[in-house]
Amino acid sequence: MxxxxxxxxxxxxxxxxxxxxxxxxxxxxxxxxxxxxxxxxxxxxxxxHCELDFKTPLQLAVATILSAQCTDRKVNEVTPTVFAKYVAAADYAAADRSEMEAILRPTGFFRAKTDSLIKLGQALLDRHQGELPGRLDQLVALPGIGRKTANVILGNAFDVPGITVxxxxxxxxxxxxxxxxxxxxxxxxxxxxxxxxxxxxxxxxxxxxxxxxxxxxxxxxxxxxxxxxxxxxxxxxxxxxxxxxxxxxxxxxxxxxxxxxxxxxxxxxxxxxxxxxx
CATH class of the missing domain: 1.10.1670.10 (Helix-hairpin-Helix base-excision DNA repair enzymes (C-terminal))
Structure with missing residues (x-):
C-alpha cells in the first residue's frame, strides 16, 4: 500500500x-x-549540525582550515590522525613540516594548509598563551582564519551566534x-x-x-x-x-x-x- x-x-x-x-x-x-x-x-x-568532527575549539579551527576545497567527509577521515599527533598549539608550532604535509595530503593544498597550521600554533603561543580566543576580531587576526572560519568556530565551539557564508x-x-x-x-x-x-x-x-x-x-x-x-x-x-x-x-x-x-x-x-x- x-x-x-x-x-x-x-x-x-x-x-x-x-x-x-x-x-x-x-x-x-x-x-x-x-x-x-x-x-x-x-x-x-x-x-x-556542524559536519566537522571536533572536541575542542582548536580542533574545530584546524578542521575548518582543512575543509577548504575539501569535503567534510574527507576532513573527518584525516583529523583523527591529526588530533592524535598534534594536541595543543605548541604541537602545531613545533611540527615537522614534511610529516604534517604527508598527513594532510589527502585534503588537498596540503602545503598551504601545513603552513597555516604551523603559523596558527605559533601565533596562539605568542598572542594567546596557546589558547584559541573566542572573539571575532582576535580570530580573524590569526593565520589561516578568515571571517567564515571564525564564525564557524564562534557558533559551534563558543556558542556565540554567527553566520557562516x-x-x-x-x-x-x-x-x-x-x-x-x-x-x-x-x-x-x-x-x-x-x-x-x-x-x-x-x-x-x-x-x-x-x-x-x-x-x-x-x-x-x-x-x-x-x-x-x-x-x-x-x-x-x-x-x-x-x-x-x-x-x-x-x-x-x-x-x-x-x-x-x-x-x-x-x-x-x-x-x-x-x-x-x-
Missing part, C-alpha cells in the same frame, strides 16, 4: 504566481518571508531573494538584519544542509522543496514531482519528499547517502 502524501506544489501555475508575487516585495515583507522560510527550514532539517549559503540566500549580493561579508550583514541573532548559527547549518540535499547548484529540486511557495526562484529546477524527487540527496531524502508533499517512493535508493559535497 502506498503511503499518503500531501498535495505537491502546483508546478507551472505556482511558477507564474511566484514571479508576480515577489516583484514588489517591501523590506518588511522580505524580512517576514525570510523568518517564515527560516522556520520551515528548522522543520525540514531537524538534523542540521559558504558557497551553499551564498547561492541559496540569493535564490531566496533575501539578498542580491555576492560579497560574503555584505551577505552576512544583510542576512543578520533579517534573522534574529539567536538563530544565526543554526540557520547557517540548515541552509547549508538545504543546499547539499535539495537546492543544488546546477539543478535544484524545486518540485520537492518545502520552500517552494515562498521562493522567488521556484522553477530554476524541475517543478514536477517525479524528476524533482530524483534530485533529493542524503539519509533523509525520502522524509524530505514527504515534507514537500511528494511520494517518497519517487526517491531512488541511491540518493539516500550522505552527500559528499564541500
Amino acid at each position: 502506498s503511503r499518503p502524501v500531501a498535495a505537491a506544489p502546483a508546478g507551472p501555475a505556482l511558477l507564474a504566481r511566484s514571479a508576480k508575487r515577489f516583484a514588489g516585495e517591501t523590506p518588511i515583507g522580505r524580512k517576514r518571508r525570510a523568518r517564515k522560510m527560516a522556520k520551515v527550514l528548522t522543520e525540514t532539517h531537524p538534523d542540521a 559558504d558557497t551553499h549559503f551564498r547561492r541559496l540566500v540569493n535564490r531566496f531573494g533575501w539578498v542580491k549580493e555576492e560579497d560574503p561579508v555584505k551577505i552576512e550583514f544583510l542576512v543578520a538584519d533579517l534573522i534574529e541573532k539567536r538563530d544565526w548559527t543554526m540557520l547557517s547549518h540548515r541552509i547549508i544542509f538545504h543546499g547539499r540535499r535539495v537546492c543544488h547548484a546546477r539543478k535544484p529540486a524545486c518540485g520537492a522543496c518545502t520552500l517552494a511557495t515562498m521562493c522567488p526562484s521556484y522553477g530554476t529546477g524541475p517543478t514536477e514531482a517525479a524528476p524533482a524527487a530524483k534530485l533529493l540527496k542524503g539519509p533523509r531524502a525520502r522524509e524530505l519528499a514527504v515534507q514537500a508533499g511528494v511520494d517518497p517512493d519517487l526517491v531512488p535508493a541511491a540518493a539516500i547517502v550522505t552527500p559528499d559535497v564541500p
Whole structure:
C-alpha cells in the first residue's frame, strides 16, 4: 500500500504566481518571508549540525582550515590522525613540516594548509598563551582564519551566534531573494538584519544542509522543496514531482519528499547517502 502524501506544489501555475508575487516585495515583507522560510527550514532539517568532527575549539579551527576545497567527509577521515599527533598549539608550532604535509595530503593544498597550521600554533603561543580566543576580531587576526572560519568556530565551539557564508549559503540566500549580493561579508550583514541573532548559527547549518540535499547548484529540486511557495526562484529546477524527487540527496531524502508533499517512493535508493559535497 502506498503511503499518503500531501498535495505537491502546483508546478507551472505556482511558477507564474511566484514571479508576480515577489516583484514588489517591501523590506518588511522580505524580512517576514525570510523568518517564515527560516522556520520551515528548522522543520525540514531537524538534523542540521556542524559536519566537522571536533572536541575542542582548536580542533574545530584546524578542521575548518582543512575543509577548504575539501569535503567534510574527507576532513573527518584525516583529523583523527591529526588530533592524535598534534594536541595543543605548541604541537602545531613545533611540527615537522614534511610529516604534517604527508598527513594532510589527502585534503588537498596540503602545503598551504601545513603552513597555516604551523603559523596558527605559533601565533596562539605568542598572542594567546596557546589558547584559541573566542572573539571575532582576535580570530580573524590569526593565520589561516578568515571571517567564515571564525564564525564557524564562534557558533559551534563558543556558542556565540554567527553566520557562516559558504558557497551553499551564498547561492541559496540569493535564490531566496533575501539578498542580491555576492560579497560574503555584505551577505552576512544583510542576512543578520533579517534573522534574529539567536538563530544565526543554526540557520547557517540548515541552509547549508538545504543546499547539499535539495537546492543544488546546477539543478535544484524545486518540485520537492518545502520552500517552494515562498521562493522567488521556484522553477530554476524541475517543478514536477517525479524528476524533482530524483534530485533529493542524503539519509533523509525520502522524509524530505514527504515534507514537500511528494511520494517518497519517487526517491531512488541511491540518493539516500550522505552527500559528499564541500
